[in-house]
Amino acid sequence: MAEILARPESLTKVPFHYCPGCTHGIAHRLVAEVIDELGLAEKTIGVASVGCSVLAYDYFNLDMQQAAHGRAPAVATGIKRALPDRIVFTYQGDGDLASIGMGEIVHAAGRGENITVIFINNSIYGMTGGQMAPTTLMGQKTTTTPEGRTKDNGFPLKVSEMLATLDGVAYIARVALSDPGQVIKAKKAIKTAFTVQEKGLGFSMVEILSTCPTNWGLSPVNALKYVKETMTRYYPPGEFKKPEGEW
Amino acid sequence: METVLMKGNEALAEAAIRAGLKVYFGYPITPQNEVGEYLAKHLPPAGGTFLQAESEVAAINMVYGAAGAGVRTMTSSSGPGISLMQEGISYLAAAELPAVIVNMMRGGPGLGGIQPSQSDYFQATKGGGHGDYRLIVLAPSSVQELYDLTMLAFDLADHYRNPVMVLGDGLLGQMMESVTLKPYIPAFPLEEKTWATRGRKNREPNIINSLYLDPERLFSHNQKLFKKYQEIAEKEVRVEVINEEAEFFFVAYGSSARISLKVIELLKEKGINAGLIRPITLWPFPYTVIAEKVNQSKGFMVVEMSMGQMVEDVERAVKGQKPVYFYGTAGGIVPSPQKIFQRTLEILEGGQE
Ligand SMILES: Cc1ncc(C[n+]2csc(CCOP(=O)(O)OP(=O)(O)O)c2C)c(N)n1
Ligand code: SF4
Ligand SMILES: [Mg+2]
Numbered sequence: 034m035a036e037i038l039a040r041p042e043s044l045t046k047v048p049f050h051y052c053p054g055c056t057h058g059i060a061h062r063l064v065a066e067v068i069d070e071l072g073l074a075e076k077t078i079g080v081a082s083v084g085c086s087v088l089a090y091d092y093f094n095l096d097m098q099q100a101a102h103g104r105a106p107a108v109a110t111g112i113k114r115a116l117p118d119r120i121v122f123t124y125q126g127d128g129d130l131a132s133i134g135m136g137e138i139v140h141a142a143g144r145g146e147n148i149t150v151i152f153i154n155n156s157i158y159g160m161t162g163g164q165m166a167p168t169t170l171m172g173q174k175t176t177t178t179p180e181g182r183t184k185d186n187g188f189p190l191k192v193s194e195m196l197a198t199l200d201g202v203a204y205i206a207r208v209a210l211s212d213p214g215q216v217i218k219a220k221k222a223i224k225t226a227f228t229v230q231e232k233g234l235g236f237s238m239v240e241i242l243s244t245c246p247t248n249w250g251l252s253p254v255n256a257l258k259y260v261k262e263t264m265t266r267y268y269p270p271g272e273f274k275k276p277e278g279e280w
Numbered sequence: 281m282e283t284v285l286m287k288g289n290e291a292l293a294e295a296a297i298r299a300g301l302k303v304y305f306g307y308p309i310t311p312q313n314e315v316g317e318y319l320a321k322h323l324p325p326a327g328g329t330f331l332q333a334e335s336e337v338a339a340i341n342m343v344y345g346a347a348g349a350g351v352r353t354m355t356s357s358s359g360p361g362i363s364l365m366q367e368g369i370s371y372l373a374a375a376e377l378p379a380v381i382v383n384m385m386r387g388g389p390g391l392g393g394i395q396p397s398q399s400d401y402f403q404a405t406k407g408g409g410h411g412d413y414r415l416i417v418l419a420p421s422s423v424q425e426l427y428d429l430t431m432l433a434f435d436l437a438d439h440y441r442n443p444v445m446v447l448g449d450g451l452l453g454q455m456m457e458s459v460t461l462k463p464y465i466p467a468f469p470l471e472e473k474t475w476a477t478r479g480r481k482n483r484e485p486n487i488i489n490s491l492y493l494d495p496e497r498l499f500s501h502n503q504k505l506f507k508k509y510q511e512i513a514e515k516e517v518r519v520e521v522i523n524e525e526a527e528f529f530f531v532a533y534g535s536s537a538r539i540s541l542k543v544i545e546l547l548k549e550k551g552i553n554a555g556l557i558r559p560i561t562l563w564p565f566p567y568t569v570i571a572e573k574v575n576q577s578k579g580f581m582v583v584e585m586s587m588g589q590m591v592e593d594v595e596r597a598v599k600g601q602k603p604v605y606f607y608g609t610a611g612g613i614v615p616s617p618q619k620i621f622q623r624t625l626e627i628l629e630g631g632q633e
Pocket of ligand 1: 160
């Protein structure tokens, strides 16, 4: 038990600032564990984005860069092109990746940029106080869709499905941090994504369905239930693209 | 040393390669396309990487990543593209990342035109992006100087850990002139970038960041930056003065400085002893050099390919002690030496304000 709870080497001792029941912290931990297990810490550079996880550079015990809102894939591209033998990952929210940064993520994927993207989909803008995200579900109430999202606000984007159509993409999976079984699956997907990068196979991304109990107005327990029962209905977990054959 | 005939845009690209440019990111825009095209061809054989970005927004953020990874990196563009880069430039300055940004100015505002202009002076020297920050801004006025100052730009950027802009104009970029391909000699000792994010092997993690949520810490970060800007302002002013003893001075940079030199020749034929103050650094601006000429000069004529931007800095230097005149054209119209000559004669002979 003590072993399981030990802090991964790739996390610092700085305590997370996330709200109770927020799964950003679990996602950080999974990424750190994978980097530890693959022995990549000394050659990895992470890119923090703008959102609740902006302080990720304080939490990962790794070289880190903090990127402008939406531009983490471009920053990661710059790092990877400068240092092709290093491991580079971004950690981005759904507003960051799927709204303001949609251009950068599509083109990084299209180029087959050999980076790994950790995409936290909590269907809302957490940091700015609960506005609509491009991933907000139909009917979901946010501060800018007070009566619930309607078709006047457009429809939620399924980023993993979209990106999986691109030739440059090597691996894309969607996972949900809703219960221990799913957490184990999530870690497996993250490990696959980093391994794909290590082998130089191209762009890899793991979309993580994540909670925001604070802005959803739900208790931590009900937030997990919401991920499991409501989010996964529109955003089905699974692997959308994998490298073919033996790799 | 080889002397060749080269286009301005290509000379600067060649200088960048020789100065150790490792990765270039850019998005096509006239009148600077030859920079990217030259690098696409010549940078890979020199061991570097050329990448055409999907936008200028992406390009400047790729530059951020590469600069943070500790390699020499550069982008180039013109007006509309440089405007898109402003957020990224502010981040570069804030995170103290060394990078070179080339702006081959074209006429604005908006989509403007593709002809040469100097209308991005305010944007380059007074901020452009958000927050209190400074760019070092170099203003070449010949193809040779495009070559020389591009090399210097990389050195200044690394030495001060600050973005540097090479502010040219479409005329210089497109112009063919002979250029001596001097070998690269660093202007400062090249120091190891121990702050760069290259993987935390055998050390604590490095962080490239511009976020300071605590007001006290952000204030002290601002103070630290300003101390650096002060040092740059003290040490790095570059200016050329032609005809130190003149009784009247033109102040102009880049292509306008070349035009002003022709006007000075025409005035000489009329027995008027005019000179030129040519800022080579637009930031830091040579206020003192101009102020030193106030006593001897009947006045100052600022020539710009804009509706009047640098003229405000000249006025700051002159402090109302002598008249400051302005002659400008915009939209891609290059000022005619004859017209400036006529205007200057009217001023000097008519004694008018
Ligand atoms: C250019 C720019 N526009 C807007 C903002 C304000 N802003 C900060 S975080 C954020 C939304 C982040 O939401 P998301 O990416 O979903 O992350 P979360 O907080 O939900 O994890 C916005 C709009 C900014 N910092 N920069
Ligand atoms: S606001 Fe939402 S996403 Fe942000 S820390 Fe709190 S629960 Fe997590
Ligand atoms: Mg979000």
